[in-house]
Amino acid sequence: xxxxxxSPPDLILQEGANSTLRCNFSDSVNNLQWFHQxxxxxxxxxxxxxxxxxxxxxxSATTVATERYSLLYISSSQTTDSGVYFCxxxxxxxxxxxxxxxxxLSVLP
Amino acid sequence: xxxxxQSSRYLVKRTGEKVFLECVQDMDHENMFWYRQDPxxxxxxxxxxxxxxxxEKGDIPEGYSVSREKKERFSLILESASTNQTSMYxxxxxxxxxxxxxxxxxxxxxxxLTVL
Numbered sequence: 001x002x003x004x005x006x007s008p009p010d011l012i013l014q015e016g017a018n019s020t021l022r023c024n025f026s027d028s029v030n031n032l033q034w035f036h037q038x039x040x041x042x043x044x045x046x047x048x049x050x051x052x053x054x055x056x057x058x059x060s061a062t063t064v065a066t067e068r069y070s071l072l073y074i075s076s077s078q079t080t081d082s083g084v085y086f087c088x089x090x091x092x093x094x095x096x097x098x099x100x101x102x103x104x105l106s107v108l109p
Numbered sequence: 110x111x112x113x114x115q116s117s118r119y120l121v122k123r124t125g126e127k128v129f130l131e132c133v134q135d136m137d138h139e140n141m142f143w144y145r146q147d148p149x150x151x152x153x154x155x156x157x158x159x160x161x162x163x164x165e166k167g168d169i170p171e172g173y174s175v176s177r178e179k180k181e182r183f184s185l186i187l188e189s190a191s192t193n194q195t196s197m198y199x200x201x202x203x204x205x206x207x208x209x210x211x212x213x214x215x216x217x218x219x220x221x222l223t224v225l
Contacts, residue, residue, distance in 0.1 A: 033213060041146075041199075041219040042216070045213055045214075045215060045216075048213045086152070088214070096154045096157055102151065
């Protein structure tokens with residue numbers, strides 16, 4: 001099956017810093033999503049981005065499908081950005097996503 | 110606003126009990142999923158359903174069953190709970206194969222189950 005890797009596994013930042021999270025996948029995909037899991041366990045949808053670039057406030061994402069990777073950019077980080085960021089991909093509509101192992105982000109005040 | 114709800118945020122059960130976890134979505138989605146999340150193991154798919162009364166095994170179905178009698182509701186059943194089923198359980202839903210894009214998956218808030 002498709003493999004999903006994320007890097008770095010852990011990241012500690014000072015408030016206000018910028019960061020880039022990476023997701024690599026082993027095969028072509030039809031769908032890719034980025035999620036943020038908050039400290040209470042809820043998975044929040046950040047981006048649906050099988051290709052191209054999107055921006056939402058301080059967050060943006062880019063997926064280069066031909067090279068099988070996606071990047072999540074967080075600018076001017078805030079303590080509320082802390083949590084685990086997951087990348088998830090699937091190869092066919094209607095089937096389940098395969099999740100990466102996540103990047104744990106800690107933003108210090 | 111899209112919404113997936115789960116019946117309990119926290120649940121404590123005893124070994125051998127039958128446990129029901131319920132998930133309801135209000136987006137008229139065809140597909141619904143149950144995952145469990147454990148430290149170091151990530152999110153793993155237990156079962157999914159692509160239509161009423163239809164179900165497919167995921168990666169770790171052993172010890173679980175599911176029920177989907179109505180389109181909006183998907184239940185996960187632990188027939189005889191065991192301590193190794195202590196975990197975070199997450200329900201999700203999305204549109205069917207071939208639906209108009211974007212075909213995002215949306216998650217409920219999760220249920221932290223402890224089996225003593």
